[in-house]
Structure formats: structure tokens, C-alpha cells
Amino acid sequence: MRLEDVQRIAVLGAGNMGHGIAEVAALAGYEVALRDIEEELVRDGYDQIEWSLGKLAEKDRLSDEEAEAALDRVETFVDLADSISDADVVIEVVPEKMGIKKDVYDEVVEHAPEQAVLVTNTSSLSITELSEVTDRPERFCGMHFFNPPVRMDLVEVISGAHTDGETLELIEGLAEEMGKTPVRVRKDSPGFVVNRVLVPLMNEAAWIVESGDATVETVDSTTKYDMGLPMGAFELADQVGIDVGYHVLEYMHEVLGEAYRPCPLLVEKVENEDLGKKTGSGFYDYEDGGVEVPTGEGDEDVRRRLLAVMANEVAGLVGDDVADAADIDRAMQLGAGFPDGPAKLADDEGLSALRDVLDALHEETGEARYEATEYLREAAEAGGFHGNGAEDGENAGDAADYDTLSVTVDGRVGHVEIDRPHRMNTISDELLDEFGSAIDRLDADDEVRAILVTGAGDRAFSAGADVQSMAAGGADPIDAVELSRKGQRTFGKLEESDKPVIAGIDGYCLGGGMELATAADLRVASERSELGQPELNLGLLPGWGGTQRLARIVGEGRAKEIILTADRYDAETMAEYDFVNEVVGNDELDDRAWELAERLAGGPPIAQKYTKRAIHAGRADADAGLEVEAMGFGHVMNTDDLMEGVTAFMSDEEPEFEGK
Ligand SMILES: C/C=C/C(=O)SCCNC(=O)CCNC(=O)[C@H](O)C(C)(C)COP(=O)(O)OP(=O)(O)OC[C@H]1O[C@@H](n2cnc3c(N)ncnc32)[C@H](O)[C@@H]1OP(=O)(O)O
Numbered sequence: 001m002r003l004e005d006v007q008r009i010a011v012l013g014a015g016n017m018g019h020g021i022a023e024v025a026a027l028a029g030y031e032v033a034l035r036d037i038e039e040e041l042v043r044d045g046y047d048q049i050e051w052s053l054g055k056l057a058e059k060d061r062l063s064d065e066e067a068e069a070a071l072d073r074v075e076t077f078v079d080l081a082d083s084i085s086d087a088d089v090v091i092e093v094v095p096e097k098m099g100i101k102k103d104v105y106d107e108v109v110e111h112a113p114e115q116a117v118l119v120t121n122t123s124s125l126s127i128t129e130l131s132e133v134t135d136r137p138e139r140f141c142g143m144h145f146f147n148p149p150v151r152m153d154l155v156e157v158i159s160g161a162h163t164d165g166e167t168l169e170l171i172e173g174l175a176e177e178m179g180k181t182p183v184r185v186r187k188d189s190p191g192f193v194v195n196r197v198l199v200p201l202m203n204e205a206a207w208i209v210e211s212g213d214a215t216v217e218t219v220d221s222t223t224k225y226d227m228g229l230p231m232g233a234f235e236l237a238d239q240v241g242i243d244v245g246y247h248v249l250e251y252m253h254e255v256l257g258e259a260y261r262p263c264p265l266l267v268e269k270v271e272n273e274d275l276g277k278k279t280g281s282g283f284y285d286y287e288d289g290g291v292e293v294p295t296g297e298g299d300e301d302v303r304r305r306l307l308a309v310m311a312n313e314v315a316g317l318v319g320d321d322v323a324d325a326a327d328i329d330r331a332m333q334l335g336a337g338f339p340d341g342p343a344k345l346a347d348d349e350g351l352s353a354l355r356d357v358l359d360a361l362h363e364e365t366g367e368a369r370y371e372a373t374e375y376l377r378e379a380a381e382a383g384g385f386h387g388n389g390a391e392d393g394e395n396a397g398d399a400a401d402y403d404t405l406s407v408t409v410d411g412r413v414g415h416v417e418i419d420r421p422h423r424m425n426t427i428s429d430e431l432l433d434e435f436g437s438a439i440d441r442l443d444a445d446d447e448v449r450a451i452l453v454t455g456a457g458d459r460a461f462s463a464g465a466d467v468q469s470m471a472a473g474g475a476d477p478i479d480a481v482e483l484s485r486k487g488q489r490t491f492g493k494l495e496e497s498d499k500p501v502i503a504g505i506d507g508y509c510l511g512g513g514m515e516l517a518t519a520a521d522l523r524v525a526s527e528r529s530e531l532g533q534p535e536l537n538l539g540l541l542p543g544w545g546g547t548q549r550l551a552r553i554v555g556e557g558r559a560k561e562i563i564l565t566a567d568r569y570d571a572e573t574m575a576e577y578d579f580v581n582e583v584v585g586n587d588e589l590d591d592r593a594w595e596l597a598e599r600l601a602g603g604p605p606i607a608q609k610y611t612k613r614a615i616h617a618g619r620a621d622a623d624a625g626l627e628v629e630a631m632g633f634g635h636v637m638n639t640d641d642l643m644e645g646v647t648a649f650m651s652d653e654e655p656e657f658e659g660k
Contacts, residue, residue, distance in 0.1 A: 006170075008035070021093060027178075091114065117140075118166055124191065130160070137579070161188060326386070351383075421459065427513065453516070461506060492519065507529055547563070
């Protein structure tokens with residue numbers, strides 16, 4: 001079966017994941033058959049899809065017509081044979097019990113068209129074992145979506161022992177058609193990638209508390225604020241359900257061995273049915289305040305220990321050829337909201353230091369989970385999971401050097417794309433560093449004649465400073481002063497650049513993201529964009545230049561309004577306020593931003609440079625600005641560009657300026 005041949009998708013199971021997957025498939029334009037065992041269940045799933053599509057339309061993520069058309073593509077069934085009779089792909093999303101799934105497959109193989117590909121959304125069961133109850137194990141694989149499918153970008157595509165390459169490629173293509181990022185899991189290994197990293201992390205967190213080395217609060221403060229993970233380890237366990245993690249762990253224990261023995265603390269919680277949020281209590285009591293993770297109570301030993309255990313899991317996956325480090329990092333960022341992938345976090349810490357932490361713990365306790373894998377030792381010797389090739393300086397400045405940005409030069413335009421779509425392109429400390437160095441690099445490159453800044457994905461240009469990492473580092477007032485100055489200086493590089501800078505805004509442009517855009521020379525925004533300075537809602541103030549630069553563009557009155565109300569404004573209003581130079585249709589943003597950048601890149605560089613300098617010099621003192629203008633005027637008089645401009649004008653041709 002080729003991707004172009006896929007038209008109809010059957011989703012078996014209309015629960016949380018099932019109806020979410022059905023919605024995503026319908027949004028991608030596929031005909032969807034949604035099936036569950038009772039009319040009421042399948043109706044509930046359908047209603048949920050209708051509700052969710054309505055929400056997306058309400059938030060302008062799609063039009064009312066698109067929402068209606070997607071819903072029209074969903075047909076509901078109770079009879080399994082009818083639901084799959086003309087399906088090209090069958091996605092099974094029934095409860096995570098081997099027996100139930102096998103029963104379903106017995107029936108599926110009886111009625112599914114011969115050419116149909118079968119996939120399971122299991123998060124924990126063996127793909128190989130499931131494939132073996134079907135008549136087509138080579139056309140069977142895992143397609144693991146994350147909850148909620150409509151929001152989460154990751155899909156793990158897992159090969160069973162018999163799956164052929166064509167099937168994996170088809171399902172990866174299908175995931176992409178659904179707007180998702182597939183990560184291939186080359187072997188059917190317990191927990192695949194995301195759970196293989198997360199669940200042992202939860203187990204280790206529990207062992208740390210069990211052994212009396214730290215409290216739940218300290219561990220969560222460490223994971224959330226010092227490691228920058230989206231939630232504390234125990235907060236996450238409670239959120240997902242302690243039993244869910246525990247069952248995955250049990251399976252890992254059974255297949256992978258003693259290193260995965262569940263901590264007694266988890267066993268006790270499961271036995272007492274303190275399963276987390278869903279039962280009202282787990283590691284936190286939800287009937288009495290719920291989760292409160294304290295800031296600034298992290299512990300260095302806890303941080304290193306968790307990082308070391310996580311690095312060992314990454315090494316296990318790479319060493320067993322389940323996935324490579326880059327894929328693991330991508331999967332954890334998209335599927336678990338990690339700010340950086342675990343391989344990168346481990347590399348940043350120093351893999352040999354983490355190996356030493358494991359060795360010391362292993363010697364002290366003899367516990368199997370601290371036994372460093374062979375691959376961890378090899379990677380530590382090689383300078384890290386991602387190697388240390390860049391350290392010799394040869395690659396300095398290459399696009400590959402950036403983790404949070406994608407930096408490219410296309411013709412005469414230098415393009416910086418903020419590349420943290422999984423975190424709404426929020427601005428971390430690392431991103432500020434990389435942004436500053438990217439602008440320095442593009443500024444120094446004579447081939448680059450204009451700079452375009454955009455955000456990856458279609459949700460946000462940038463939703464501002466990463467509040468979580470700021471809460472971690474910003475508790476110290478002296479550090480916060482420096483963070484503010486750093487942001488001011490970094491975005492100042494855009495203003496100070498001699499080249500024209502364009503911000504292409506699509507989606508949220510908030511807080512620090514708006515301060516970044518303010519430092520550009522021109523702003524073009526899509527209709528759906530929402531802009532604002534919401535810092536005061538957080539008890540903060542716009543500390544990356546917002547109190548100064550915004551007023552220069554929109555005037556003091558509007559700047560005060562925008563900052564003090566902390567409201568979100570649509571792009572049209574921001575154009576009326578003179579902040580946005582041009583508003584374009586949502587689908588036109590990229591083309592228009594590039595067109596503008598290319599056009600400005602064709603301008604006379606020396607005249608552009610002095611124009612920017614004169615305007616800036618005149619801010620505090622108009623006479624100084626006029627003086628720079630006069631000097632600039634003098635300088636351009638003797639340039640080849642002036643000759644070129646005048647000659648082209650006289651002969652009615654387009655000038656070719658060279659900056660000479
Ligand atoms: C000096 C500079 C200071 C600053 O810049 S302070 C920060 C100023 N920015 C803000 O206050 C914006 C905060 N974010 C929001 O208001 C909302 O989000 C949005 C309007 C951008 C989007 O709302 P929705 O569509 O409902 O999505 P969602 O579930 O709220 O967000 C998706 C994920 O993105 C994370 N996120 C969004 N903004 C930030 C942020 N600024 N810092 C850290 N994380 C952020 C969320 O938490 C969540 O994450 P999960 O999916 O893990 O729940």
C-alpha cells in the first residue's frame with residue numbers, strides 16, 4: 001500500500017486516545033470509521049471530537065467550515081466488521097490488556113481488507129507478540145500517539161520483529177500527513193523511547209525518597225526547576241497515574257531485568273490505590289491543596305543522580321540500536337515536553353562525570369540500576385552522545401551548532417528560526433545565548449544583506465520567556481538583573497545590526513517574544529497572530545527592553561496601555577497601533593515575510609546602514625541624528641552603489657547594489 005492509496009482509516013476504540021486519533025485523522029482529510037463496543041461509548045467519542053473541533057475553531061486554529069468538514073468525515077460504528085470492511089489502515093486503540101487486544105485482532109483479520117495495514121497504539125505491550133496473532137505480521141507496527149493526540153506532536157513508530165520497511169515508511173508518512181513528527185523505534189523494546197526514559201526516572205525518584213536521601217518536594221523542585229523538566233517527577237507520576245507507570249515498569253522488570261525493579265514506595269501506592277490525581281491522592285493530596293512544588297529547594301546530588309540514571313537509559317536505547325541519540329532527544333522534547341533532550345542534558349553535564357556518579361552509586365549500593373551500560377562508557381570516552389566534534393572549532397558557526405534555533409543563509413537573506421515549537425518557542429537562557437551568537441554571525445557575513453526572524457510551527461512566533469526556567473534561575477534578584485540586561489543586549493543586536501531585520505510573526509507573540517519582535521526593523525504578521533506584553537499578569541515587567549523600545553514604535557500612550565493592561569491584541573489592532581507593518585492571510589505569512597526580506601536584501605547596504613544609524617542616533621538628540629544623517633549622506637555620495645542606483649534609474653532598470 002502506498003501513502004497516496006490511504007483514504008479510509010478505521011480507529012478501534014473511541015476512548016480518550018481513540019477519539020483524539022480519529023479527530024487528527026479527520027483533520028488531515030481522511031475518511032474515518034470510529035468504532036467502539038457500545039453505541040453510548042462511540043457516541044461519547046464522537047461528541048468529544050465535535051467539542052474539540054469547536055474549541056479549535058473558537059481559537060481560530062481552523063475555520064468553522066473546516067471543523068464541520070472534519071466532523072463530516074467521521075462515521076461511527078459498533079459492528080467491528082462494518083467499521084473495517086473498506087479500511088486502508090486500522091488503528092487499534094482498545095484497552096492495554098494483551099487478552100483484549102488479541103481478541104480484537106482475531107476478529108480484525110477475519111474482516112479487514114487483504115491489503116490493509118494494521119497498527120496498534122499500545123504504549124507498553126509487545127508489538128511482535130500482537131503482530132503474531134494477525135495474518136500479516138510484516139504489515140503490522142506500533143503507532144504510538146501521545147495524549148492528547150490533537151495537541152501532542154510526537155508519534156513513535158515502532159517496528160515489530162517482523163515489520164517490513166515499507167510498512168514503517170507508510171506509517172511514518174501517515175503520521176506526517178496528520179501533522180505529527182514520527183520518531184522511528186527500530187526495535188520492539190519495553191517502553192519504546194519516551195516511557196523507557198520517563199518511567200525509570202520516576203522509579204529512581206521514588207528510590208531517592210525511599211532511601212531517605214531527599215523528600216518528594218526536594219526531588220520535584222530539582223526536576224522541575226533545576227533540570228527544567230515540565231513537571232516534578234512525582235507530579236508527573238500523579239498526573240499520569242502511578243499505576244500506569246508502575247505497570248510499564250513491571251513489564252520492563254520482566255523483560256529487561258533487575259535494574260527495573262519497582263521501588264517499594266510505588267508498590268505501596270498502587271496497593272493502597274493512591275494512584276495520583278484520578279483517585280484524589282498519590283504523592284500529593286488532591287483533596288487538600290494538590291501539587292505545590294517549591295522553587296529553590298533543589299538538590300545537586302539528586303539532580304546528578306537523576307541525570308545519570310536518565311543518561312544510562314539513553315545509552316541502553318542507543319547501544320541496543322532501538323533509536324539514536326538525536327531521535328531520543330526529539331522524542332522526549334515532543335512527547336514529554338523536555339526543554340532539551342536527555343542526551344543533550346547529559347552531554348551538557350559531562351557524560352564522564354555522570355558515569356562516575358553511576359560507578360560510585362553502584363559501588364556503594366550494588367544495585368543493578370546503577371550499573372553503567374557499555375555504551376554509556378563508550379559515549380563518555382567519545383566525549384558525549386552527540387560527540388565533541390564541534391569543540392575543535394572547525395564547525396563553529398555552522399547551523400548544526402544551534403540547539404534552539406535553526407540558522408540558515410538562503411541567497412542574501414539570513415534566516416533565524418526560533419526552534420522550540422514544543423514549548424511555544426519560548427525563550428530560555430540557552431536560546432538567548434544562541435540568538436546573540438546567530439545575529440553576530442549573520443551580521444559579520446557580507447553575503448547576508450537582510451535578516452529574517454520567524455518561529456517554527458504555526459502556533460507561536462514566541463510565547464515569551466520560558467516562565468518555568470525563569471522561576472528556577474530568577475529567584476535571585478542579582479541574577480534576575482543580569483538576565484534582564486542579557487535579554488536587552490541580545491535583542492539590541494537586532495536593532496544595532498547594520499542590515500534590515502524583519503520579524504515574520506505567525507501565532508502568539510507575547511512577552512519576551514514581542515520584545516524580540518520590537519527590536520526588528522519591520523514586522524509582518526499573519527491574521528491569526530496575537531500579540532501582547534502579559535508580564536504584569538505574572539507580577540513581572542517587560543524586562544527585555546519592552547519599557548523602552550515599544551514606546552518608540554507605538555508612542556508612550558499605547559505602550560503604557562499594552563503593558564499595563566497586559567491584554568492580548570489581534571494583528572489588525574497592532575497594525576492600527578503601528579506596531580505591525582503589514583497583516584497577511586495565515587497561509588501567506590511565510591511567502592510575504594521572505595518576499596520582504598529578499599526585497600530589502602536587494603537594497604543598498606551602505607545607505608541602509610547609515611539610515612538605521614541616523615534614526616537611532618536621533619532618538620535622544622535630534623541634532624546628533626541629523627549629524628549622522630549628514631555624515632552618512634556624505635559617505636554614500638562616493639559609493640559604487642550610488643552610481644549603480646542613478647544609472648539604473650536613468651536606464652529604467654533594476655539596480656544591482658553591492659555595498660561598495
Ligand atoms: C522578560 C520576559 C518575560 C516574559 O516573557 S514572561 C512570559 C510572558 N508570556 C506569557 O505570559 C505567555 C504565557 N502563555 C500563555 O498565556 C498561553 O500558554 C498561550 C496564550 C501562549 C497559549 O495558550 P494555549 O493555546 O491554551 O496553550 P497552553 O496549554 O497554555 O500552552 C501550551 C504549552 O506551552 C507552555 N507555555 C506557553 N507559554 C509558556 C511560557 N511563557 N513559559 C513556559 N511554558 C509556556 C504551556 O505551559 C503549555 O505547556 P504544557 O503543554 O506542558 O502544559
